[in-house]
Amino acid sequence: MLRAFLGLGSNLGNRLEYLQRALGLLEQSPEVQVIRISSVYETEPVGFTEQGKFYNAVAEIKTSLPPRVLLKLILDIELRLGRMRTRSWGPRTIDLDILLYGEEVIQEPDMIIPHPRMVERAFVLIPLLEIWPEAHLPSGEKLADISLDREQSRGITKVYEPTWYPKR
Ligand code: X6L
Ligand code: MG
Ligand code: MG
Numbered sequence: 001m002l003r004a005f006l007g008l009g010s011n012l013g014n015r016l017e018y019l020q021r022a023l024g025l026l027e028q029s030p031e032v033q034v035i036r037i038s039s040v041y042e043t044e045p046v047g048f049t050e051q052g053k054f055y056n057a058v059a060e061i062k063t064s065l066p067p068r069v070l071l072k073l074i075l076d077i078e079l080r081l082g083r084m085r086t087r088s089w090g091p092r093t094i095d096l097d098i099l100l101y102g103e104e105v106i107q108e109p110d111m112i113i114p115h116p117r118m119v120e121r122a123f124v125l126i127p128l129l130e131i132w133p134e135a136h137l138p139s140g141e142k143l144a145d146i147s148l149d150r151e152q153s154r155g156i157t158k159v160y161e162p163t164w165y166p167k168r
Pocket of ligand 2: 007009095096097
């Protein structure tokens with residue numbers, strides 16, 4: 001079993017429910033165990049800013065699925081939760097991203113791990129550091145050392161504390 005971290009995001013419909021349903025569907029796979037979830041943060045949209053605010057969270061999982069199969073599973077969960085790709089960086093019911101997969105570095109056209117832009121995004125770093133303060137890249141670089149300037153951290157509000165921790 002390998003430890004991985006997933007980013008979750010939603011800015012359409014009942015955002016909290018989409019995050020919860022995504023975690024439930026992940027747990028339904030016998031090869032995925034959700035270990036820990038961060039608080040849920042409401043965040044200003046980045047990239048394409050003319051859209052609703054997001055709910056973002058990070059989950060720690062243990063999995064025996066190879067990265068390619070894990071990616072297929074999360075894309076399948078996105079489809080089952082009504083994800084439509086109408087424009088890039090546009091609104092979505094659910095977005096699931098593999099942030100880290102063990103200490104592995106993968107550079108394939110459609111699968112780059114660690115997530116190439118995670119270190120620039122407060123909506124990823126803040127929830128990730130909440131559940132794994134020692135988080136580091138395979139290079140050894142500690143994520144807590146990456147300073148989030150004030151501009152980056154603006155518009156991020158904790159809206160839900162995790163009320164349950166799944167089996168550890
Ligand atoms: C310049 C150009 C600066 C593009 C930033 C940043 C593009 C992030 C895409 C960018 C740029 C993204 C979420 C989001 C998206 C999310 C919040 C993306 C992909 N996903 N904003 N924007 N939360 N708050 O999950 O991350 S679109
Ligand atoms: Mg994303
Ligand atoms: Mg994505």
